[in-house]
Amino acid sequence: MDAILENPSRRLFLKTGAAAGGGLLLSFSLPGLVRAEGEVAANPFNAFVRIERNGVVTIAAKRPEIGQGIKTSMPMLIAEELDVDWKTVRIEQSPIDAKVFGEQSAGGSTSTPDDWEPMRQVGAVGRALLIQAAAQRWNVPAVGLTTEPGFVVDKAGKRRASYGELAQAAAGLPARDPKTLTLKDPKTYRIIGKAQPQSDTPAIVTGQPLYGIDVRVPGMLYATFLKAPVFAAKVAKIDLAPAKAVKGVRHVFVVDGGSELEGLLGGVVVVADTWWQARKGRNALEVTWADHPTSAQSSAGFIAKAAELHGQPPHRNLKTVGDVDAALKGAAKVVKADYSYPFNAHATLEPQNCTASFKDGKVEIWAPAQNPEDGRELVAKTLGIKPEDITIHFTRSGGGFGRRLMNDFMVEAAWISKTVGAPVKLLWTREDDMQHDFYRPAGYHRLTAGLDAQGGLTAWRNHFVTFGEGTKFARAANISGTQFPYGAVENYAQDVSVMPLGVPTGWLRAPGNNAYGFVYQGFIDEVAYAAGADPVEFRRKLLGAPRLIGEPGKGDSFHTGRMRAVLDKAAEASGWGRKTEKGVGLGVACHYSHRGYVAVVVEVVVNDGALKVRKAWAAVDVGKQIVNPNGAEQQVQGSVLDGIGSALGQQITIENGAVAQSNFGDFPMLRLADAPHVEVRFVISDNPPTGLGEPALPPSPAALVNAIFAATGKRIRSLPIGDQLA
Amino acid sequence: MPTSLKVNGQVHTVDAEPDTPLLWVLRDVLGLVGTKYGCGVAQCGACTVHIDGVAMRSCVTSLARVGAKAVTTIEGIGANPVGAKVQEAWKAIDVPQCGYCQAGQIMSATALLAAAPKPTDDEIDAAMNGNLCRCATYIRIRKAIKAASGQTPSDKMGA
Numbered sequence: 001m002d003a004i005l006e007n008p009s010r011r012l013f014l015k016t017g018a019a020a021g022g023g024l025l026l027s028f029s030l031p032g033l034v035r036a037e038g039e040v041a042a043n044p045f046n047a048f049v050r051i052e053r054n055g056v057v058t059i060a061a062k063r064p065e066i067g068q069g070i071k072t073s074m075p076m077l078i079a080e081e082l083d084v085d086w087k088t089v090r091i092e093q094s095p096i097d098a099k100v101f102g103e104q105s106a107g108g109s110t111s112t113p114d115d116w117e118p119m120r121q122v123g124a125v126g127r128a129l130l131i132q133a134a135a136q137r138w139n140v141p142a143v144g145l146t147t148e149p150g151f152v153v154d155k156a157g158k159r160r161a162s163y164g165e166l167a168q169a170a171a172g173l174p175a176r177d178p179k180t181l182t183l184k185d186p187k188t189y190r191i192i193g194k195a196q197p198q199s200d201t202p203a204i205v206t207g208q209p210l211y212g213i214d215v216r217v218p219g220m221l222y223a224t225f226l227k228a229p230v231f232a233a234k235v236a237k238i239d240l241a242p243a244k245a246v247k248g249v250r251h252v253f254v255v256d257g258g259s260e261l262e263g264l265l266g267g268v269v270v271v272a273d274t275w276w277q278a279r280k281g282r283n284a285l286e287v288t289w290a291d292h293p294t295s296a297q298s299s300a301g302f303i304a305k306a307a308e309l310h311g312q313p314p315h316r317n318l319k320t321v322g323d324v325d326a327a328l329k330g331a332a333k334v335v336k337a338d339y340s341y342p343f344n345a346h347a348t349l350e351p352q353n354c355t356a357s358f359k360d361g362k363v364e365i366w367a368p369a370q371n372p373e374d375g376r377e378l379v380a381k382t383l384g385i386k387p388e389d390i391t392i393h394f395t396r397s398g399g400g401f402g403r404r405l406m407n408d409f410m411v412e413a414a415w416i417s418k419t420v421g422a423p424v425k426l427l428w429t430r431e432d433d434m435q436h437d438f439y440r441p442a443g444y445h446r447l448t449a450g451l452d453a454q455g456g457l458t459a460w461r462n463h464f465v466t467f468g469e470g471t472k473f474a475r476a477a478n479i480s481g482t483q484f485p486y487g488a489v490e491n492y493a494q495d496v497s498v499m500p501l502g503v504p505t506g507w508l509r510a511p512g513n514n515a516y517g518f519v520y521q522g523f524i525d526e527v528a529y530a531a532g533a534d535p536v537e538f539r540r541k542l543l544g545a546p547r548l549i550g551e552p553g554k555g556d557s558f559h560t561g562r563m564r565a566v567l568d569k570a571a572e573a574s575g576w577g578r579k580t581e582k583g584v585g586l587g588v589a590c591h592y593s594h595r596g597y598v599a600v601v602v603e604v605v606v607n608d609g610a611l612k613v614r615k616a617w618a619a620v621d622v623g624k625q626i627v628n629p630n631g632a633e634q635q636v637q638g639s640v641l642d643g644i645g646s647a648l649g650q651q652i653t654i655e656n657g658a659v660a661q662s663n664f665g666d667f668p669m670l671r672l673a674d675a676p677h678v679e680v681r682f683v684i685s686d687n688p689p690t691g692l693g694e695p696a697l698p699p700s701p702a703a704l705v706n707a708i709f710a711a712t713g714k715r716i717r718s719l720p721i722g723d724q725l726a
Numbered sequence: 727m728p729t730s731l732k733v734n735g736q737v738h739t740v741d742a743e744p745d746t747p748l749l750w751v752l753r754d755v756l757g758l759v760g761t762k763y764g765c766g767v768a769q770c771g772a773c774t775v776h777i778d779g780v781a782m783r784s785c786v787t788s789l790a791r792v793g794a795k796a797v798t799t800i801e802g803i804g805a806n807p808v809g810a811k812v813q814e815a816w817k818a819i820d821v822p823q824c825g826y827c828q829a830g831q832i833m834s835a836t837a838l839l840a841a842a843p844k845p846t847d848d849e850i851d852a853a854m855n856g857n858l859c860r861c862a863t864y865i866r867i868r869k870a871i872k873a874a875s876g877q878t879p880s881d882k883m884g885a
């Protein structure tokens with residue numbers, strides 16, 4: 001079925017060498033790109049590149065674009081090694097096919113580290129084949145040939161042939177083992193490391209259809225799904241007639257739903273000719289919801305329970321080094337504080353939506369998804385169909401932030417299409433979106449630190465009360481036993497206690513870290529002041545000699561030297577230590593997450609309780625190469641502002657088992673007038689390049705509250721800041 | 727009920743109830759999906775269009791209220807010289823991240839520049855504060871508005 005939205009699978013991945021417009025398809029397989037080795041032979045086409053006769057090069061972007069710029073930066077890697085003129089490159093979103101493309105999700109800032117090598121290899125293999133084709137044509141050895149963007153030339157400068165002329169011959173050659181090819185010397189890069197505009201910008205500024213919400217399929221109906229406010233509660237009583245009476249409404253039906261929070265939940269669906277008609281139908285409904293075991297849960301209840309658990313011995317210890325109790329007894333000074341933060345929503349500006357067309361036991365899906373393969377499994381299981389009978393197309397996402405790693409919208413759309421026997425676009429209301437998210441879990445930390453007479457940190461304990469049961473944490477409510485200052489303090493303990501939760505939780509941009517950065521870097525700041533030390537100086541001392549903490553290559557291994565370098569850079573950029581006017585304060589924080597080292601300094605001014613964030617500086621080490629400096633700056637500025645905005649006002653509270661907030665009026669997000677400038681500095685280190693969608697967020701809330709302390713002497717230990725300064 | 731509606735210089739006959747918000751007429755009836763839904767209650771600005779040149783939230787503006795007035799959407803704003811300048815600045819500075827809010831941002835910025843060709847920082851704050859950007863592209867939005875109005879970025883933007 002053709003959707004009106006561009007349907008990439010029809011355009012790029014032809015099965016033969018001849019492309020539609022007389023162009024030529026250069027395809028080759030790269031075993032390293034495919035997860036299951038055995039599947040390579042069955043899928044010889046690995047069509048990342050198409051070269052047309054006129055020299056136009058089309059490159060596939062295999063991962064979903066959610067605003068992180070991956071649709072531009074990964075094709076840049078291919079184009080660089082292929083050696084083409086970037087201005088001639090067209091980029092298309094690839095179809096979803098794990099057998100051909102391997103991993104196609106977007107999460108954990110993993111795309112850059114995972115694709116850095118293989119995408120350059122794709123380009124290098126293409127270039128080698130084009131050179132080989134020219135060598136055969138001219139009957140000369142390949143070693144005498146090289147490339148200029150878009151051309152194979154002989155080194156003597158006598159002959160040249162365009163890629164367009166050579167593509168057909170190159171496509172007929174057997175693929176080369178990328179390990180036999182030498183990748184470019186970074187000093188010769190023409191594309192990587194140069195600021196390139198995002199490839200979809202021209203389409204965005206002219207309002208072209210790109211997003212999930214824009215998909216239109218012939219014969220499509222529009223759906224709205226009213227789910228129970230209490231998660232997984234079911235419909236007890238309903239009269240469908242008033243909705244059916246609304247003009248344009250075609251179907252109204254109850255979904256019984258299951259009990260798994262990530263699957264199909266109970267509620268009422270209204271399907272109509274337009275979405276507004278469906279919505280009017282929905283407004284006419286009066287539903288009585290059945291009571292549910294979680295109807296009584298509340299944020300206030302969780303807070304009370306956390307306080308109770310903090311008063312008891314922890315359920316378990318995740319890590320102990322030395323003897324914290326003894327060290328605290330012998331300490332010159334002991335600092336104690338409780339830190340907490342609320343549930344938080346993703347609030348992607350494009351509400352969750354999905355278009356599905358179910359026919360003859362098969363379903364075609366258009367989804368703004370970050371993790372489509374999990375969606376395929378969920379749809380297959382719920383609808384009782386085979387995974388291979390599900391075709392999923394990526395659309396651009398109007399924001400992801402981890403929300404679209406879950407696929408509830410996908411299973412809902414598929415279910416509705418199957419039920420009504422027509423293609424359906426399901427669109428959530430903003431209220432649905434805010435009240436049926438997979439929330440960043442709230443958390444409650446009791447921290448204790450010991451200082452010696454010289455102001456050195458001798459002991460550190462965190463008793464973290466979080467959600468889970470037994471030794472199992474709720475999704476995204478886990479913590480590692482080795483959070484910094486682990487490895488930098490002689491006596492260290494990470495304790496946890498858990499309480500049960502009936503609220504869906506999930507991964508929000510820099511999961512875990514978006515909260516732990518606030519807690520740890522906020523408390524370290526307090527400890528620095530207690531030690532009578534400058535906050536930057538205290539952190540320098542704590543980081544100590546450059547060394548690796550933890551096991552090399554392990555997720556939370558941490559290099560103190562890299563952190564020290566970004567800390568120094570942020571301090572220098574912000575003029576740390578300078579004299580400030582009354583009411584002005586600078587705060588610092590540094591945090592490691594998703595393989596990235598980031599230090600942030602925030603400057604605030606507080607007058608009569610009115611807070612203004614003036615400016616922020618971020619220093620970032622994500623390795624030896626910034627792939628696209630344009631996108632990198634966007635991600636760092638966006639992440640820092642995201643951290644600041646969430647700390648200022650965002651919170652989700654649970655009352656009577658349901659979310660109390662409903663729209664942007666009671667869930668205030670950062671707006672233009674409150675957004676400070678963010679100055680970004682990259683620190684280049686000799687490490688493989690890593691991702692930037694997340695790591696600049698975690699230090700920002702702490703830098704903000706630390707700046708507020710510097711300005712006012714008031715310590716913010718509970719987010720959001722809200723009216724705590726009033 | 728068939729109603730005539732003027733959008734981007736073209737008169738359409740649309741079959742929609744008079745209380746239907748303009749947003750859904752544009753998107754679902756006319757297939758002009760560049761105008762976006764974000765909140766439905768005039769709190770995010772994603773649905774901003776111009777009605778007789780004035781920036782309005784189409785999610786809370788009924789078809790009946792539009793009447794014979796001329797509607798301009800992101801698909802048509804390039805025909806307006808100020809709108810074209812704003813789009814050019816948006817491209818030159820590469821403002822969008824996810825891009826979802828940007829149609830609304832461009833419509834608000836165009837209305838601002840039509841009324842105040844050289845807006846001050848305060849005027850920018852006031853005119854643009856109703857347009858939420860979840861990706862927080864605000865730094866570049868300010869820069870692009872300054873560029874489109876031929877001004878150099880001020881201190882507030884850190885240059």
Ligand code: FES
Pocket residue numbers: 762763764765766767768769770771772773774783784785786
């Ligand atoms: S959708 Fe109209 S202001 Fe948000």
Ligand code: FES
Pocket residue numbers: 067349398399822823824825826827828858859860861862863
């Ligand atoms: S660019 Fe994503 S909401 Fe503005």
